[in-house]
């Protein structure tokens with residue numbers, strides 16, 4: 001959707017405002033679905049009416065102030081509040097200024113320049129009739145000037161406090177630029193590494209994503225006494241975008257109601273519990289309805305069941321894109337469908353500005369619905385107006401860099417280590433630094449670094465060179481033009497660099513442009529000639545350490561034998577070099593754990609840890625037929641759920657990550673099966689010990705399996721996690737309190753249910769955790785269990801009497 005077309009439509013709204021005409025001058029109407037006509041009202045108040053009380057002069061409670069404003073607004077001004085525009089101007093154009101002055105724009109994107117925002121905001125506050133400020137929006141996704149690791153990298157920290165700190169840093173920097181509203185956190189669950197936007201997710205698990213999303217919301221919004229002191233967060237994309245078919249962006253989403261309720265909605269519910277004020281719809285068509293007109297999810301689940309009182313914003317032009325979907329006849333119809341389904345604000349499409357006034361005048365859309373949307377927007381503005389202004393500070397600062405560096409240290413996942421790491425600095429005299437990601441200041445920032453500056457980046461090459469100065473020689477060879485180039489001409493130089501070096505550290509992976517929105521890949525292996533580069537370097541016999549900088553899980557199985565050690569660093573942001581160097585030399589101990597399953601081959605997708613079982617689960621020891629040398633599979637592997645050419649297991653499981661030390665788990669309590677009364681909490685404890693020689697942090701994970709239930713349930717589900725720091729030889733006893741709702745699930749109608757019966761509890765350092773016990777939940781006192789399996793319930797009971805039970 002071009003800026004010009006949005007502006008044109010908004011300008012027609014302006015024309016009506018200025019001329020105080022009925023809206024017949026707006027964009028041509030479509031065939032009305034409800035041909036009831038109303039008498040058009042005057043668009044602007046007449047001169048004889050009392051002067052309007054302006055936004056900043058209205059006193060009283062938030063509700064009172066909003067009602068007072070709404071009462072004074074013309075229909076055109078109301079619709080203006082629901083229009084969001086991107087001013088592609090380098091300075092505020094007269095056209096945009098006029099729209100702001102007329103109250104025809106409610107929210108403006110920050111275009112990368114503070115002056116534009118200041119001008120627009122001044123006009124809105126001082127020159128528009130009601131003085132209503134604009135909401136200034138920007139995608140501050142993983143940092144602003146100080147760029148943090150991409151969200152999936154932050155998820156690998158499994159550390160909500162650190163994620164919150166990163167969001168605080170981003171907020172301080174963004175607010176100083178006049179930004180009020182960020183479009184984060186993205187909490188789409190994805191099980192598909194082909195999808196470029198997996199980079200922006202918080203992984204495949206609803207609990208982990210929900211907790212980290214809540215942390216981001218806290219960091220962005222910084223609420224005090226129920227009022228936002230930071231910037232407004234936006235949970236997106238409601239809901240299902242991460243299930244885009246085939247991992248291709250914007251594609252259709254076909255997802256079961258069971259997954260909608262158990263997998264997709266819970267992280268949103270968690271973010272809203274944390275106070276997230278806005279929600280963005282998904283571009284996708286979900287089970288037949290575009291997300292932007294998905295009344296059952298928007299009006300139904302979000303606004304009615306969950307009583308969400310914030311703003312629902314469409315995604316960019318997703319209102320008018322419903323025409324291309326074949327769902328709306330034209331833009332006017334799209335506007336009607338979206339607003340009626342619960343979309344309050346139209347992001348960058350000409351639909352609301354061009355057609356909403358007319359829809360109300362002609363009775364297709366109730367004015368009460370528009371008032372409701374306007375109230376939601378004004379509530380945010382009134383809340384934000386109470387904030388103190390923040391002084392602009394030059395960024396990155398030493399403090400913001402330190403948060404970013406710690407985020408790098410904790411987000412890197414050590415996937416393999418034959419003992420070469422940590423590097424012993426004193427034993428090195430020559431280090432070869434190789435690879436297209438070693439000195440790529442822009443690429444290391446990742447997919448959503450609109451305001452991050454490559455000049456601020458510390459690249460791995462820079463950090464290693466500085467660190468080894470005067471101690472060892474650093475020889476650098478790029479090895480390939482970029483991560484995906486087909487040209488092999490630079491490999492030889494890299495081989496030369498590796499020869500005679502004590503170690504070759506290869507920085508490989510994906511340029512930032514290979515992940516993010518509309519950046520999907522069908523194959524998810526190392527792109528370009530990088531596998532050949534690695535193999536050629538390994539051939540030299542120099543020990544090789546591979547550090548992967550990428551926006552998605554990579555199927556690097558074939559590359560693993562060429563590397564003595566492999567670290568997965570995602571796109572680490574501004575402080576990539578220093579954070580990675582800290583880990584390579586052992587100043588920090590890797591503690592990152594995978595927030596997403598790594599497949600062996602893209603053909604295994606979707607592959608995820610919390611899958612339901614088939615009736616023919618794979619017996620231990622399965623090996624694919626292809627490459628086995630056999631003529632057919634042994635009988636015990638026949639007629640099982642598998643591929644003939646790729647193993648059934650992932651390359652690395654969810655929750656996995658190595659350390660320079662080792663951890664053991666013991667004394668799980670209850671040690672034997674425990675019978676727990678229905679509706680009561682159960683305590684599980686375990687001892688975790690650092691049995692190695694280095695201090696380290698372990699992410700302790702607790703999983704539950706519902707053995708038998710009324711619908712087929714996942715083989716295990718993450719229920720608790722905790723990051724624990726342990727000195728060498730130290731042990732800590734951890735206790736986890738499992739609440740009744742931890743044993744619940746949602747049925748296809750969205751009702752939360754606890755079924756009595758047996759639950760396995762597994763605790764450990766990854767989703768393969770096998771220290772196990774069991775808890776039997778007794779039937780409620782009034783129930784007599786008659787389930788066929790002996791464990792299934794006679795009836796079900798709502799676990800959470802509030803929002804979740806009424807889905």
Ligand code: NOJ
Pocket residue numbers: 139183236315316517
């Ligand atoms: C489209 C993306 O899907 C969304 O996540 C983003 O916030 C908007 N564009 C605004 O840039």
